[in-house]
Amino acid sequence: MNIAMIGSSYVGLVSGACLADFGHRVVCVDKDQAKIEALRQGRIPIYEPGLDQVVADNVKAGRLSFTGDLKEGVAQADVIFVAVGTPSRRGDGHADMSFVEAAARELAEVVRPETVIVIKSTVPVGTSDKVEHILLTHNPTLEVSVASNPEFLREGSAIADFKRPDRIIVGVNDERGRAALSEVYRPLYLNRSPVLFTSRRTAELTKYAANAFLAMKVTFINEIADLCEKAGADVQDVARGIGLDNRIGAKFLHAGPGYGGSCFPKDTTALIRIAQDFESPMRLIEATVAVNETRRRAMSRKIAAAVGGDLRDRTVALLGVTFKPNTDDIREAPALAIVQALQDAGAQIRLYDPAGMDAARTAITGVTFGNSPYEIAEGADVLVIVTEWEEFRALDFKTLKQVMKSPCLVDLRNVYRREDLARHGFRYFSIGRPDHDIPLSFIEAAE
Missing domain, CATH: 3.40.50.720 (NAD(P)-binding Rossmann-like Domain)
Structure with a gap:
């Protein structure tokens, strides 16, 4: 599959590199041009044991690439993962959703009509609904499917966690999203990694509850x-x-x-x-x-x-x-x-x-x-x-x-x-x- 990963920090980079290691074609997108140039030169901006080798192997194989151009990054994507930050909002402790919402607005202008968009970021209950609303408000012609797929990666063990997960939580509200995420994670079926399909709101809350x-x-x-x-x-x-x-x-x-x-x-x-x-x-x-x-x-x-x-x-x-x-x-x-x-x-x-x-x-x-x-x-x-x-x-x-x-x-x-x-x-x-x-x-x- 052709996959775009929006956000190339910890979750986005690890997830993108591991998905490429599964055999998917992955483009990691980030607004930080300095980070993109560093990644293209093989310099990893985070400390995670083994990640440099996974990135290098997949770049060499032509399955993993990096760009600062959103339109270019999603042009061929069947599935787009949104893995931008959701830090604590200053003053009240709520998750700051500004990066997720900005990504949704920008995607509305460049995404292909039937693309599946997956929220990988840790987000409050109802965020997938809000993202879908933003997409359709800015581009009513879209027929996108929005899904929730929270990450459960431990720093220092993230590659092993992604490749041999305890479980994969997928929140979908339609069959198209379910089929797309099933194909994304099909390489893990041999490991018998349990894939739990739920509603989007259930998936969003599962991450926080865990x-x-x-x-x-x-x-x-x-x-x-x-x-x-x-x-x-x-x-x-x-x-x-x-x-x-x-x-x-x-x-x-x-x-x-x-x-x-x-x-x-x-x-x-x-x-x-x-x-x-x-x-x-x-x-x-x-x-x-x-x-x-x-x-x-x-x-x-x-x-x-x-x-x-x-x-x-x-x-x-x-x-x-x-x-x-x-x-x-x-x-x-x-x-x-x-x-x-x-x-x-x-x-x-x-x-x-x-x-x-x-x-x-x-x-x-x-x-x-x-x-x-x-x-x-x-x-x-x-x-x-x-x-x-x-x-x-x-x-x-x-x-x-x-x-x-x-x-x-x-x-x-x-x-x-x-x-x-x-x-x-x-x-x-x-x-x-x-x-x-x-x-x-x-x-x-x-x-």
């Missing part, structure tokens, strides 16, 4: 972690214990400094606003957002406690700024709030991240950046693991002890075990695990 549930799951285990620390339990064992129940599952039960990134914060807030508009409030999601916001800065108090409670003139070395490993994305990353809270308390901050340094330099001020964990640890009072990058999983603690002012590690991702750090002479603090044995008198009093 992200909100996962965010709620993360927040739940973080609150359990707080209780574990005070009760003398181990949150990792609790997570394993409940995760073995297949009604619950083990994924997203990893205690830490709170969720971040481009999806969970934006989508939970948007879902709350959507629910308010429909007079059907989402109390659980409202609580999830509130707990997550307070948790990030609470991590600074844990760091302060590790050095005796006072951070003034203390040097804190932070490992990781991205919201998760294998991405350069620092949007809504817990590290940002942690850095601010530490600075407010008077600490001097040093920072290293394998992929997020360029983004961090534009977003964070008053921080010393380093080129390795050992460089930023030199003379530090405490070392803090904020993001669980693989290169932080086997640190040389003999070297760290030699260069640090004080051998102290605060592990906000539970990468290590207290007994292992004790053997190296480190004081160790983690999430949801007691930092010391709980006195018997405390247990007896609780009973």
Whole structure:
């Protein structure tokens, strides 16, 4: 099939490259001419493991191309995916639909009459209806079919997620859209990837519901972690214990400094606003957002406690700024709030991240950046693991002890075990695990 992908950022580029890898002919369209030129030269504007090779292979095979000309990009398209941004709207938290609506208006002038237009962006309930209205208002002769096909890509694992998805959600209101999307995803039938056809509004809401549930799951285990620390339990064992129940599952039960990134914060807030508009409030999601916001800065108090409670003139070395490993994305990353809270308390901050340094330099001020964990640890009072990058999983603690002012590690991702750090002479603090044995008198009093 001939496919046009409107928007060549994270979702659009990954989706376009993978669809080309399936054998479709894909044209990625973007208004950012500098981005288009970079892609034509083989330079990938985002950090996603393996994406550069997929793009290069399909450009070489003639299945993937890039253009800044919308009319040229959609001229032969059987299916057009709209994958533009829907950031939180400043002031009220609603999804900003200006880019989607602008794309619809522009498409109305250049699209072929019977093209299928698919909304890939994360959008509020009813957006497909609105896009259809915009198209027909600007060009009443169109007979386009509008569908909803939300993405479920995890940064750092996006190619695998696209090629081996848990499910594919397709919202359609007519047979033409259903047939077109069936053909688009036909290469996945051999993998037995389930394709769920729904109404457009159901598909739109499914995306928000999925992200909100996962965010709620993360927040739940973080609150359990707080209780574990005070009760003398181990949150990792609790997570394993409940995760073995297949009604619950083990994924997203990893205690830490709170969720971040481009999806969970934006989508939970948007879902709350959507629910308010429909007079059907989402109390659980409202609580999830509130707990997550307070948790990030609470991590600074844990760091302060590790050095005796006072951070003034203390040097804190932070490992990781991205919201998760294998991405350069620092949007809504817990590290940002942690850095601010530490600075407010008077600490001097040093920072290293394998992929997020360029983004961090534009977003964070008053921080010393380093080129390795050992460089930023030199003379530090405490070392803090904020993001669980693989290169932080086997640190040389003999070297760290030699260069640090004080051998102290605060592990906000539970990468290590207290007994292992004790053997190296480190004081160790983690999430949801007691930092010391709980006195018997405390247990007896609780009973």
